[in-house]
Amino acid sequence: MALNVVKLKNNRMYQHVVSQVEEALVRGELRPGDALPSEMKLAEMFETSRGTVREALRVLEEKGLVDIRVGVGGGAVVREPDMDKIGERLDLLVRLGRVGYDHMGEFRESVEGIVAALAAERVDAGKAALLRAKVAEARAALDGGDAEGFLRGDVAVHLAIAETAENPLFLAVLRMVHENILGAFEQFSLSGSETLEENCRDLEGLVEAVVQGRGEDAARKAREHVRKYNTTMKAQHEQREERRNQK
Template sequence: MFRQAKQSRVYQDVVEQIQEAIVTGKLKTGDQLPAERDLKERFQVSRGTLREALRVLEQQGLIEIRTGVTGGSVVKGVGTEQVSASLGLLIRYKKVSLQNLAEFRIGLEGDIAALAARRAEAEDVDGLKILLSTAADYLAKGPEYWDSFISTDEKIHLRLAELTRNPLFISVLESLSTNIHTYYESFLPKEEALMRENHQDMVQLIAAIEAKDSEEARRIAREHVRRFSSYMEKQTA
């Protein structure tokens, strides 16, 4: 499975060989890598180089290094959680500008809304309406329930992603929904008028999804993200 590592970039070559074995299925989730001594011989590398490569693979989420008598390096496999985790860190610590985040979300959430309109079943729409009713309850209680209202709005966005049945959209929206709250808390005015505007957008969006009007759903979602992103950008001006 493995060959002697290229001496010009030893540890990186070890990383790439193990990555390839995992991605192509030669190594499957739950498999244990050969013992350290065996790997050193196969790659013809030092113990330090091998451990550096294994640390990189662990940081990438591809393996888990276990200690103890039954320890070793166990394959975790490739999943969308790696993408989600990296995106989440960028958003949580505000390493992405509001403008960059808006550009990303406008296209993403527009596509998600369009796919949700095509694929949602009647019971899916019923679930969205329940969330919409919950948001309306928080809206009626006023701005002091802003946080609960926004959290419900985030759940609606995530539910739309789930309706696409596409694990990539779901993973990315999970990361957005979990971490974007920090932007809202910092830059979105906690005003009842904006809460009402947000709620009305969701009412129209869910109506378009129920009607299976994918292009109208796309338009509403894109305009919603564009408009609320502009409100946040004004707070930084």
């Protein structure tokens, strides 16, 4: 591991420490699993105080770039970048009411239509088999009366389509949306056997369009699936709220 630093003196020194660690990650000088130098060593390297270094490490931890370990052999260790922190912020936006049904529907119609079309262009035999296996698992859960299992399978199908599209940005964003919102909040969940059956049939049709390489059809089916899901979800949420208000 190599960490070459540029010394700087200003009132926001901790930000300078943060930015240089980030740059070291970008350049590949630091990799997941690498331990950063001790607080004392970093303070010497940057010619600053341990308090400034401690603040910089706190910011890096909040950004999800390092884990701070305590005890013998502890310290700051570079972690694998992921979407957890962004997902937590998105979670908060939902809780604050800043992300509503129409926002989610508009976003998903646009993105998932594009992703389905790309998946149809890039699907191969192995990916086709995986997609069919995922949708078959969702179908089996539904037929077995396992509604929660089906909803988990629904998420797995959408993420498998995103993986087939071979674009890590689309995959990361859709994983965040499906796992941190659609799979975590009651207001974004569907219920009712007929509704879930219709949802499953839509998924099966979407997967077949992707597997058969029908890009335009896959995009259309994805948009229609999201639009129908969003409309039903809003109606069910309104019904739940009405029942609660009547109690």
